[in-house]
Amino acid sequence: MEGTTAFFPFSPKSQHDAVCQTQPVKVVEGDDVTLRCRLRPSFDVTGYTVDWTRVELHQVVHLYRHRKDDTGPQMEQYRTRTELSHQNLSRGVLDLHISSLHLSDAGEYRCHVPRLSASCTQTVTVGKRDEDGTSTTKAPPIKTTEPHTPGVSAGEPVQVPVVICVSIAAAVVLTLVTCGSVRHCSRRIRRREEMLNANHEVVVLSLNP
Numbered sequence: 001m002e003g004t005t006a007f008f009p010f011s012p013k014s015q016h017d018a019v020c021q022t023q024p025v026k027v028v029e030g031d032d033v034t035l036r037c038r039l040r041p042s043f044d045v046t047g048y049t050v051d052w053t054r055v056e057l058h059q060v061v062h063l064y065r066h067r068k069d070d071t072g073p074q075m076e077q078y079r080t081r082t083e084l085s086h087q088n089l090s091r092g093v094l095d096l097h098i099s100s101l102h103l104s105d106a107g108e109y110r111c112h113v114p115r116l117s118a119s120c121t122q123t124v125t126v127g128k129r130d131e132d133g134t135s136t137t138k139a140p141p142i143k144t145t146e147p148h149t150p151g152v153s154a155g156e157p158v159q160v161p162v163v164i165c166v167s168i169a170a171a172v173v174l175t176l177v178t179c180g181s182v183r184h185c186s187r188r189i190r191r192r193e194e195m196l197n198a199n200h201e202v203v204v205l206s207l208n209p
Contacts, residue, residue, distance in 0.1 A: 016043050018094070018111055020120035029129045032099045035122060037111035039092030046089045048115050052082070052096045055108040055121060062096055064089075077104060101126050 016039050027033045035052070039045065049065040060073045062082040071079060083097040094111050106126040112119040 016041065016092075016113075016116050016118050018113065018116075018118040018120040020111055020122040022122070024123040024125055026125050026127070027101055028127045029101060029103055031101055032097065033101060033124065035096045035098070035109055035111070035124070037094040037096070037120060039094070039113070039116070039118060042092035043116070044090045045092065045094070045113055045116070046086070048089075048113055050084065050089065050094055051112050051114070052084075053110045053112065055110050057107070061098075061109065077102065103128060 019038050019040050021036050025033055025035065037052075047067060049063075051060060051064070052062040053060050054075070057075075059075045061075060061078050062084055063070045063073055064084050064086075067086075069084065074082075078098070081099050083099075085093070085095065085097075088095065094113070096109075096111070098105065101124075103126050106124055108121050108123050110119055110121045
């Protein structure tokens, strides 16, 4: 009996990694989003199966196999809203575009190439949109703290006590009076010194004829 040789298709497992965005993707309800997924190093997966799934739901968001999109196992809520560029698959670019996001689209998504055992995940958060078209996500209001004076209610004007004003006025008057008294005393002392000097000169003259 002649020996037989089995041939298996080449599958470069563990030679390629799938790389996704590490930071959560934040979008607003109704907007479109593109989930990034690239093979490193680049590799042509045109003839390979590529699937995007919701990790927590274990369901298919988009499936590409046999060189075309397969909508059979796709979740109902994603039908007609997902797009995978077939041309980019030749460069190892597996980006998935999702249009008109719903609040229920928030979650963790997995990009997977089974034959290469390459996969990565990324998280999508969807914010609710207000009626005016803006997001409900708002910055918290800035709180200001006004100085509080004991015995005075908030919002009332703070009045300077009359006693303080009177005390300041009395201090000013006392200062002026003190300055006037000092000047008067200085003048009297200066006059006495002049008189003493004059008397001293008279005495000296009388002692020296």
